[in-house]
Amino acid sequence: MKTVTISDVATHAKVSKSTVSHYLNRRYDSMRENTKQRIEEAIETLGYQPNIVARSLKLKSTRSIGVIVANILHNFTTEVVRAIEDACISSDYHTIICNADDDPLKEKHYIEMLRAKQVDGLIIFPTGNNRDLYQQMLNARYPVVFLDRTVEDISIPSILLDNLQASKLAVEHFVEQGYRRIGIITTSIINHITPRIERIKGYEKAMSEQGLPIIDNYVRTSKSTDIQQAMADLLKLDEPPQAILAGNDLVLIEILKYVKQHGLRIPEDLAVIGIDDVSFASFYTPAITTIAQPTFEIGKRGAEALLKKINQKDVEDYGNFRFEPELKIRDSV
Template sequence: MKNVTIAEVAEHAKVSKSTVSQYLNKRYEYMSENTRKRIEASIEELNYHPNVIARSLKQKSTFTVGVIVANILHSFSTQILRTIENNFNGQGFHTIICNADDEPEKERNYIEMLLAKQVDGLIIFPTGGNLDLYEQMKKRNFPVVFMDRKIEGLEIETVMLDNHRAAELAIRKFTESGYSKVAIVTTSIIRNTSPRVERIEGYRKALEDANLTANPAYIQTADAEKIQNVLEDLFALEEPPEAILAGNDIVLIEVLKFMKEQQLHIPKDVAVIGIDEVPFASFYSPPLTVVSQPTIEMGNLAAELLLKQINGTSEKESSVVHRLQPSLIDRDSC
């Protein structure tokens, strides 16, 4: 089957090759609607498919970006990934998505693989364990954006939630509802994962603002598979908590499993708020109060920042950390 060339499309549509090229690159500014329709019809009629390899060689770009997510099991991660992929697909880029499972060595392998494939840029939910690689990319001015987590001392554009505010919204809701014995449970902070650390800081500050003292026994962190043990210890205390802030969606699921196994009723026995909206929150019984992240805005912003770096149009800003605001979705679990 003969491959159709861009010259044949141009001849069929009665336009120049450069006009077809502009159409394929979505540069429509100086192109009439009639011209666009003729080119579109010619491409369809001739069954033309652009030669991606030739395009890459000519423009010195692979039109591919990589996204390395720390843990794809988070609802937050999958929502962000979909937004990022949609953005780049609309710009004619392919997206390679990798899951690091919160393991620095796995993240390192993916970074090295994607760089070897000559992707045009990377969006990374960093594990925090590959500082040398992050620094190398920064020194080379390689287009990279961090998502969700910041790395201290590195001037790399980062998109993340205002985590202090997220915890504050939850604690304020608890205290306004009359709860004073409030615990926070989150996944491990062994590598100082910034969202988890900041949410604990926000929890402490919000309790202080409410004239309450943070009980150290109520602040618990552990790997996901050990959350059940942490909850058992919490409720074995002489004064168990009246309310629990689940630091992310994985912790929230473990909390709900524990409540069911222990036949504890929400919010009668224990009030619960989770950080991160989850698909089942609105129809769980009772419907769950959550602090939601603006995932679409965050994904859009990360894609925009990376595209600007790739295109060489990014501007130097006073702050490279872009903080987006959470919102409380008030339901019936508190």
């Protein structure tokens, strides 16, 4: 089966390629009804399908964007990506998702690959360690927006959570419920990942505001696989925390595993709040109090910001945009 091209249609309809192309692009302004019908019929009988690759080459636009996420394992990421896809599809853009797996090298590879594929723009959850590349895209006025994270001194706008507020909501709720010894666990901050750094900062700030001491031992950062150990260390303290804020969904899960394994009761033995509204929060026993991010809005806003950049070059940037977190009170504190 030979592929049928615009030339075949032209021949069959006895018109030129130009006319067929006009037809395809709905420039009917001054096209004779009869011509139109002949083309229609030719397309129908030949089963013609336009070749978008050829079109893209000529138009220098693929109508697709790339999304490079830092780590697809987070529930947050999955939901945001879905929102991005929805928003793009409804503007007739396609989306290519790549998972950098927290690895700056992979991120670099994907950025280059996607640009070679001529995507019209990029949404990146930056690993943070490709500053030169980021800057280069900025200089080239290539449309990029960051999501979930910022990169210091790189003026690419970012859409993210008000992380200070997220921690504040949690700490305040703990305090309201009578807790004073409050800890926080996040995953590793060696790469200066924005949300983790800010959530810790927010926790410390909120503790101070509540007139509570900031105890270094109560603040743990460790990679996923070491969180069980972090829990053990924490609870071994002379005065162990009575409440713990989980920095994200993965941390929360590790905490719940630990709690179950050691037969602890929530909230009697340990109160828990998780940042990120995990799927099972509402029907877990006990139902988990969480700080929810508006994942859908974040993704939507990210896509809109990028599409705007793509379609009206040199739109001024409004800097970062922060969404407000929401406390969902359930039974774990």
